[in-house]
Amino acid sequence: MTDISQEQRMILSTVRKIAREVIKPRAAEIDESQEFPWDIVKVFTENGILTPLLPEKYGGIGASYLLFSKIIEEISKVCASSALILIAQADGMLPILYGESEALKEKYLPGLTKGKLAAFAATEPGAGSDILSMRTRTGQKDVYVINGQKCFITNGSVADVISLYAYTDPDKGAKGISAFVVEKGSTGLKYGRDENKMGMRGSINSELFFEDLTVPAENRIGEEGEGIGNLMATLNTSRLFAAAQAVGLAQGAINEAVEYAKKRVQFGQPISKIQAIQFMMADMVASMESARLLTYQAARYIDEKKYSLIPKFCAMAKFTASDLAMKVTTDAVQVMGGYGYMKDYPVERMMRDAKLIQIYTGTNQIMRLVTAREIFKE
Ligand SMILES: Cc1cc2nc3c(=O)[nH]c(=O)nc-3n(C[C@H](O)[C@H](O)[C@H](O)COP(=O)(O)OP(=O)(O)OC[C@H]3O[C@@H](n4cnc5c(N)ncnc54)[C@H](O)[C@@H]3O)c2cc1C
Helix, strand or coil, X not given: CCCCCHHHHHHHHHHHHHHHHHHHHHHHHHHHHCCCCHHHHHHHHHCCCCCCXXXXXXXXXXXCHHHHHHHHHHHHCCCHHHHHHHHHHHHXXXXXXXXXXXHHHHHHCHHHHCCCCEEEECCECCECCCHHHXXXXXXCCCEEEEEEEEEEEECHHHCCEEEEEEECCHHHHXXXXXXXXXXXXXXXXXXXXXXXXXXXXXXXXXXXXXXXXXXXXXXXXXXXXXXXXXXXXXXXXXXXXHHHHHHHHHHHHHHHHHHXXXXXXXXXXXXXXXXXXXXXXXXXXXXXXXXXXXXXXXXXHHHCCCCCCHHHHHHHHHHHHHHHHHHHHHHHHHHCHHHHHCCCCCHXXXXXXXXXXXXXXXXXXXXXXXXXXXXXXX
């Protein structure tokens, strides 16, 4: 393990202990019940890792992006849904941190280390990959009156603070989007359904409706029209987090498959002695390790503020790691045969969880578009 200090190593060791002793035993139940795991939020809060990227002046631990990626990875090894709580928290927090307003930072950021939750709201039913087609719009200026809706928002209905994107001036296209901080309980903020999902069932994904939602002008993040830059900066980092989640998930499935293969006896020997299984495992581990290196490199580029490299490396890490996680978790089920398909073992859950990472925070098709655009720009 390189690039991290002794103190950060201790943080990771605590995270590993929490993952092993508290989260792992809860993972199957969280998936089965599809109930938001408030107990896990409490554990994250008590151990100071609910919002680790936050600088110390706002109550965080000032984690580097590399350290945060490793924290996500450790938790994803046992429960990707629980890791998604930390990712959604970071996605909702970063738009405020990246913004210019010190008043907004002081008002909203410290609470996010003490158990308050955040969400990032950009996607709409008609605006997914094509995010500029969002229809959420504001009216007058001194108090913004926002109308529209968002969908699939992670932490949506449980978030105390929502970073929301809306058009303040639709005629200006991308330069007409602005970002706002919206508090739970604001007049005109309505909740639709929480989705029933294939995987990541411990995370909440909500419809949000804005019916003359009133937001004070001081809750605008940055200037009018600066929302798109804020949104893209947040999405880049979110892609890194998704990559780290995929690497952890793949490693978790590999751990399960290795243990099983050593114990499962067929034809008078453990199946780990069968070359077909060995080759499958070799491919699984090699591809996971490559994705891990790419993910750490993307994290380092963010830490080093190498802005020109961040979009490409975060996109590459995201699609490489999540495609690999899908394949590795599917192969882990294969290694474990019929038992792998049963809910008695975690690999079928991991396979369902992996699918989301190919889709959310920009689909893997869009990640390839971003990567190609950067390649031909160079
Ligand atoms: C569980 C979950 C959690 C989420 N959390 C959040 C959140 O917290 N906040 C938030 O704002 N959003 C969130 N999202 C939204 C997510 O980012 C979008 O679902 C994603 O960007 C894809 O948009 P879409 O679902 O509308 O698919 P579409 O954009 O309709 O895409 C459908 C298919 O067409 C392909 N496609 C579309 N356009 C192109 C193109 N130009 N070239 C090639 N292929 C293309 C896509 O790759 C995909 O395969 C979440 C989604 C899910 C499922």
